[in-house]
Amino acid sequence: MSKKWVYFFDEVAKAEEYVGGDWEKVRGLLGGKGANLAEMERIGVPVPPGYTVTTEACNAYLDAGETYPEGLNEQMLESLKTVETKTGKKFGDPQNPLLVSCRSGAKFSMPGMMDTVLNIGLNDETIKGMIALTGDERFVYDLYRRLIQMFGSVVMLAPGEDFEEVLTEARAKAGVETDTELNAEDWKAVAEEFKAIFKRHTGRDFPTDPYEQLNLATAAVFKSWFGKRAVDYRNAAGIAHDLGTAVNIQTMVFGNLGNDSATGVALTRNGTTGEHRIEGDYLMNAQGEDVVAGIRLTEDINKLKEEMPAAYGEFEQICQKLEKHYREMQDVEFTIEKNKLWMLQTRDGKRTAQAAVRIAVEMVEEGMITREEAVMRVTPAQIDFFLHPQFDREAVKAAKAKGDMLGSGLNVSPGAAFGVVALDADLAEKWAKEEGRDVIMVRPETRPDDVHGMLAAQGILTSRGGRTSHAALVARQFGKPAVVGMSALEIDLDKRQISVGGLVIKEGEWISIDGTEGELYTGKLPTEVPEFEDPELMKLLSWADEFRKLGVWANADYPADAQRALKYGAEGIGLCRTEHMFFEAERMPFVQKMIMTDNADERKEALDALLPFQREDFAGLFRVMDGLPVIIRLIDPPLNEFLPSESDLLRELCDLKLQLKDAGAPEEIDKLQKQIEDKELILKRVESLHETNPMLGMRGVRLAIHIPELTTMQVRAIFEAACTVAKEGVDVHPEIMIPLTSHVNELKVQQEVLEAEAKKVMEEQGIEPHYKFGTMIEIPRAAITCDQIAEYAQFISFGTNDLTQTTFGISRDDAEASFLIEYLEREILPENPFAVIDRDGVGFLMEMAVKKGRAVRPDMECGICGEHGGDPESIQLCHELDLTYVSCSPFRVPVARLAAAHAALRDKIKD
C-alpha cells in the first residue's frame, strides 16, 4: 500500500496519529492553513469540504524530479469523490459542477509561494450548468475569466499585464469606468481573449479538463516551494528548506450569490486596544477578495448583526469556540452563501503592544490561559513600546481617512516622530542644532558620513536598504525612529523635494514617520508616550516578577533617577557612576583644580571642596533606596575627560595669537598675553595627560592607585552619607565597586586603602552600616582570573560595554561610526555586540568568571551593569549564567522584568 499523501479535513486524528500527536508536527505535515481547516472541522465549525495534500507529498514530488509519487493521483481522485458525495456536486459535471480552490499552505507563511487559484472545475461545459443553477450569466462568466486569468498568470506564469490590458480595453469598449459595470457579454468576450493570451504564452489551449486543471495547479504549488523569493526568504529567516508546502483543495463557496450572501474578515478581539469584542469588515453579495482588495467600501461587522442576525449569531458562537479552542485571539475569514455560514480560515490574530498586554491579562481573568502563558505571550519589544512616543491613535485614523498616509516601508526602529524634511546630513544637523527645528532626515540610503545628521534628526527615512542597512542599524543603535527601504519614495536632490505617488513634499515641509509600523504621513502628527502605568501592564509585570529568578536593578546616578527606577520596579541600584557628579557646573572648577595642580595641599583643598557635594549625592540615593542595595562605582574615566581637548586648545590659542597681532592698545595686549599664558598652561597639562588609547590607559583602579586621595575622598563621602542616613533610620546597603580591575593585586591594594578610610569614618560616626566591597569585571583578564579576584571581592558586576570592547579589541566610540556598521550590513557580525552580548566570546568569559568566582566564594553576588542589562537576549544569557541581577537604565527596567520572567519560564518549559 502506498503512503497516505492526502488527508480529508475530517482526518486530523489520523494525521495526529501518524506524526505522534504533536500539534506542531501536524502543522508540519498539513501546513498551517490545512491544519487549522482540519481542526475547525474536528470541533464542528462549518468548513466547506476539502482535503490537504501533505508536505511529504510535496517533498516526494520534488525529490522525484517533479513527478507525483506513487498513489498520490489515486488518493486525490478518491478524496474528490468524497467531496462530491458531501456536496452532492460532481467535478466536471455540466449539470451540477463542483468548483474547488487550490491554495498553498506551508508550516510557516512566506512570500513567493503560489497564489490561490479559485474556481477550478469551470470550462465551456460546466459554466452552462453553473448559469442554470445560479441564473446569473454575468457572475459565471466573471468566475470563468478569473479562473483563466489566475491559471494563466499564477500556474503558467503568463505576464499579468497582458490580462490587465484586455480588461482596460474591454472597459473602454463598453464605455464604463469599473469592472462591476461590465455585463455578461463583456465577460464572455474577455474570457475568450484570455484564452487567446493563454495560448500565445503557453503554446497550448487553456486546459478544459477539470482534472488537468487541478493537477497542474497542485504541481505548481509544489514547484513554488523552490521559487527564488521563497528560497531567499527561508535563507534570511532561518527556515529549513526541507519542510515543503502542503496544498489545500476546497469546495468553492460564494458570498456573491445575492443579498442572502456575504463575505468578511474579523478578529475575535480588538487588535488595537485588545477590547473583548469582535472587530471586522464584511461585504454583502461579494467575494472574499473584494473585501481585501478594497474595491468596495466595507461595512463594520456590527452591521451584520442587524442584516443577518441568525448567521451573525452563529458566527459569534464560532468565534468564541475558536478562541476557546485555540486559547488565543483569532483572525478569521468567512463566507455566507445563501444564509449558510462557512469558515474559510482561522489563525492567531495580529495585535498592537497594548492589545497584546490587555488580551493576555484578560484571558487569564477569563480563565482561558495561565499567568505563565500570559507572561510568555507578551514580548519584551511590546513592553518597550510603552516607553516610546507613538502617534495619537485618533490622529492616525483621521490622517488615514484623509489620505495623508503616503505609504509604508520597513519598520526598522520603533517609535514615532515628526519633523521637516532635510535631504542631507549637514542641513539636518544645522536645522536641528542651530535653529532648534525638528527634522526628519530623508536620504536614498545613508553612509558613515551621514551619522552626524542622523544623530541630530528626530527620525530617519530612506528609499533604499533593508533591515540591516546602515540607516537601520544606526537608527536602532541610537534609538531614532526609522522607516527604510520605502521604494515608492522618490527623492529629487536637485529640486530638493521628495514625492510619493505624485504627491510632492518640499525640503523643509512637515512629514511624520511611524517606525513601529513602518508608515509615512504627510504633515505633523501629534505624538504621545503611552501610559506606562497601564493597569493591565502593571498586572502582567507583577506576574512576571513572580516567575523570574534574576533580580532587576537599575543604573542611576542621581536620586531622581533612582526614584524613576523604583517606580519602574527596580530592586536596587547596580551602578552609580560617581564621576557623572563631577561634571556639574559648580563642581567642575574644583575637579579641574585638582587635575591642574602638582601640589599635594592644593589637591587636598580641591578634594575637600568636592566632598560635601558627593556626600549629598550619595545621601540622596540612600534615602530613596531605603532597604535596597546601592552599588557605587569609584571614579572611572581618565582625568583628561575633565579638561578641554588638545585640538580645541590649539585652535583657541591660534585665534588668540592672531588677535594679538592685530591688537593695539597696551591693556588689550596685556589681556591677550595673559589669556595665552593661561591656555598654554592648560595645554601643557592636557599634553602631559595625553594618552594614545585612553580607553586602555590611566583610568579606573589605575587612577585610584595613582591618586589615592581621590578615592579616599569618595569612600569618605560614601560612608559619611551612609552613616548619616542610617542615623535617620534609613536602611542603607552601600556596595563599593572598583572599576577596571585586571589583576587581583589591584583589588588587594585598593581594598586596604579603602577599608581603612571606611573604618575611620565609621568610628568617627559611631555607627557601622553593613557594606560590601567588590569590583567590575570588564577586562578579559579579570574574568579569566575571577577565582583569584573572588578572594577579595564580595561581589562582581560585569561591565559588558568595556568587556566587549576589550574582548573584541573594538573601541566602541570609533567602531559604531565606522567598521562596526559595515560589519553588520555585510553580516560579518550577526549582531551588534554592544547591543546583544556576544555569547561565544564575551558570554564565554562571563560564564568562566561566574564559575571560577563562585567556586571560591559560593555566595558571591554576580550582576551586570553594562547596557546589555536591558536587552532581552542578553538577559536570557544572564539567567542561564545564574547571575544575581541585571542592572539597566530605569527606562529598560520593565522590559528587563519581563525578559527575566521569560528566561525563567523557558526553563520550566524545558523541564
Place this chain on the structure above:
Amino acid sequence: MSKKWVYFFDEVAKAEEYVGGDWEKVRGLLGGKGANLAEMERIGVPVPPGYTVTTEACNAYLDAGETYPEGLNEQMLESLKTVETKTGKKFGDPQNPLLVSCRSGAKFSMPGMMDTVLNIGLNDETIKGMIALTGDERFVYDLYRRLIQMFGSVVMLAPGEDFEEVLTEARAKAGVETDTELNAEDWKAVAEEFKAIFKRHTGRDFPTDPYEQLNLATAAVFKSWFGKRAVDYRNAAGIAHDLGTAVNIQTMVFGNLGNDSATGVALTRNGTTGEHRIEGDYLMNAQGEDVVAGIRLTEDINKLKEEMPAAYGEFEQICQKLEKHYREMQDVEFTIEKNKLWMLQTRDGKRTAQAAVRIAVEMVEEGMITREEAVMRVTPAQIDFFLHPQFDREAVKAAKAKGDMLGSGLNVSPGAAFGVVALDADLAEKWAKEEGRDVIMVRPETRPDDVHGMLAAQGILTSRGGRTSHAALVARQFGKPAVVGMSALEIDLDKRQISVGGLVIKEGEWISIDGTEGELYTGKLPTEVPEFEDPELMKLLSWADEFRKLGVWANADYPADAQRALKYGAEGIGLCRTEHMFFEAERMPFVQKMIMTDNADERKEALDALLPFQREDFAGLFRVMDGLPVIIRLIDPPLNEFLPSESDLLRELCDLKLQLKDAGAPEEIDKLQKQIEDKELILKRVESLHETNPMLGMRGVRLAIHIPELTTMQVRAIFEAACTVAKEGVDVHPEIMIPLTSHVNELKVQQEVLEAEAKKVMEEQGIEPHYKFGTMIEIPRAAITCDQIAEYAQFISFGTNDLTQTTFGISRDDAEASFLIEYLEREILPENPFAVIDRDGVGFLMEMAVKKGRAVRPDMECGICGEHGGDPESIQLCHELDLTYVSCSPFRVPVARLAAAHAALRDKIKD
C-alpha cells in the same frame, strides 16, 4: 636512641642513606658548605677534621624555643672527641689545644646569616700552650683578640665600632699605621680591652670555657636563621623558611705560621675566558681573611708553583679531582700550614658568559659532562651577553689598575656604555638629540617625567633605588645599560657635578658604566660587541638545536634582516610586517596619496605604484629564505599612522597664519595661502581618520575589509614575487597572515577575496607555489573562538603584544611610561607582562586557543610573533603549550634556541 643530629665529615654516606641518596637532600640536611666538606673528605681531599650539625638540629632547636634537642649536646661532645683523636689535640687542653671554627651553612647561601667565628677554644690557659707550640706570642694574641672580637660582635651582638675604636687607639699609642705593625704586647693589651668591652655590653665575662664558646656560637648560628635580613631575603627569593641552617665545626689550620705556610683562593678554570687553567691568588704566611680583605697585595697562583712546588702539585691534582668529581668548575679555598695542604671549601665557581660557554663546551669535549648538561649550564642571559656591547677587557683591567673604577651599584640592565654626565632628562635629551652626544643620564632616582631623557641616553646611573626601581625597570624595558642604587655616588644638582669618594666629575665630563657588572668608571672606556661567531657558542647552540622541540623563527621585514636571522640560526620568518615597507621615503608619497583620495581610480593608481616595491621586498625575502617558510602579515596599523599628527598640523597651520599676517608681497601671500589650503586639506583628512582609541580601531583585518584594494595589492605582490622567485628555482613557502581577527567571519570574508586574487596571479604566472592562509591571534575573542577560526586558518600566530594589551586592557604606549612602571615598583604586578607572558591571563588564553584550534585542525601550525618570542620564561611557556615555533627579533634568535632547548631538557629531567 635520639636522632642523629651531627655528621662527622666522613659520614656523608650515612647522611645519604638517611635522606635516601639524593644529593640535593644531603645539601638540605648538611647545608651547602657542610655537604661539600663531607664530599671532599669522602673523595680523599685533605680537609681539616670536623663535623656538621644538621639543619634538622637547627629546626628542632628553634621549634623547642631555643633549646638543644635531646642528644645534640652528647653528639657534639662525641664528635669533638673524634676530632681530638684525629688531630692529636685536645679541646681546652692548655698544652696542645684544639682550636675550631664555627660557620653557618644553609642549603642556599644568603645574607644575614651569622658570620664565621674562628679560633674557638682559646682562653687565657690555652693560649699558653699555643705560644709554646708555635713559638709566636704575637700570632697567638692576635688570634685571641680576634676570637673575643668576633665572638663579641657576631655571637653576642656587641657594636663592632667599639672594638675598632680600641684598635685605632692601640695603633696611635704604638705610633704605627697598620695592625701588622703591632707587637705581642700590643695585642695582649688589646685582648684585655676587648674583654672589657665584652663585659660592658653583655653583662658577663668573656666565656673562657671552650665548650661554652662552642655552644654559644652554635646557638647563635641557629638563631640567625630568623634574623631580619635572612627572612627578608628568603621572602624575596622565594626560599622556604623551614629549611634551617647547618653549623660546621672544623679544626683550625693556619696559613700564617711562617714561610712554609700560605693561604689562597682559586678557580679551577679561568672565570673570565673559561680557559682550562687554574686562576687564583694567594699570600705567603697569611690567614684566609687577609686574601679576601685585600689588606696585602696578593700573588698570582702561578707563582706558588715556583714557591711551593710540592704543595702546588698536590693542589693542582686536587683541583682536577674536584672538577672531575663535581663535573663543574670549582671555586676553592685552601691553606698550607707548614707545607701541609688543607682544602677549606669548594663550590661551583662564578664565571662570565663567555667562560660559561667555553667551560661547558670543553667539559663535553673532555668527556666530563654530556651535551645536555652543557646546554643546561649556560643561561639564556649568558647568550644575551654575546649580543650586548661590553667594555674591552684589557681597557677594564687598565682602568682598574689606574684606579678609574669608582665603585659599583646594582647591575640592573646589562651592557656597557659611555657618555657625558647629564643631570636631568631635558638636558640629556637635548645633548643626545640636538648635539648628537653620547650621554649617561645620572639622577638620584628617576620618575615618569624622566623617561624621555632615559630614552635619549646611552645609559642610566642612579644613587638610589633597587632592582625594581623606576630606573631599573625602564632601563631594562628599553635595553639601556644601567647601574642603580650606587650609594657612594653623590649628586650635587646645584654645582652640577657628581662625586664618588671625593673624586668630582662635572656635568658634561665622560663616565662609563657597566650594567652587566654594575660598575662605574671615570673616562671613556671603549666598548665592543663580543664575537657572536664564537666557535664554542656555535657548538653549544648546535647542540641546543638537537634537543629543542620548538622551532625558532625570526621577525624580519627586509632581506637584510632575514639574512641576519639565518646567520643566527632562524628556521623561518614568523612575521614580516608589510607596512614597515610603506614608511620608506620613496614610497610614502604613494601611501599618502592613497589615503588622501576618495577617488577609486586615484587610489588604484597609488596602489599600482606601490605594487612593484612590495613585490621586490617579498622576492628578496623569498630568495634569502630558500626552502623555509615566510609569514607575511597584511597591513596592520590604522591609516593615520602614515599622516602627520593633528596637533602638529594645527601648530604648523597657526605658524603659517601668523606669517600671513606679516606678509607683504602678493606672491608671498599667494604662497602662504596655498600652503594653508594644502595643510587644511590634510588636516581635514586626519580629523576624519581620527580615532579615540586607534589601537582598537580601524586597523588590521578591519581596514582590509574596508579597503579591499589595499590587501588585494599586497596579495598580488606576494604571489607575483613567489611565482617569479619559484621560477628561478627557489623553494618558496609564503604564508599569508591576517592581523587582528576577532570573529571567524572576518577571516572567511578575507579568505575569499585573497584566495581569488592569489589564484588569478598563479594562473597568470602558470605556476602554483605552495602557500598557507592563517591569522594572528591577538584579540581575546579570537583565542576563545579558535575552534571556529581553525575551520579557515591553516596556521595561527600569537601576537602577544596586542593580546597582552587587550587581555589586560592596557595600552602599552601609555602604560609603560606611567602606571605600569608604578605597578612594577609597587609589586602590584609581579612582572612586566609585555616582557614576560602573563601565564594566568594571556597564557590561559593561548592554551585555550591551541587546544580548541588543534581539536578542529590537529596539524595546525601554532606560533608566536610577539616580542615575548625572545624571552626565555615565555619560551618555556610556549614549549609547554606545544607551539610549533617562536619567532623573535633576529638578535634574540640565539637566546631563543637555547631557551627552547632548556624547556625540552626540563621535560626530560622531569620524566
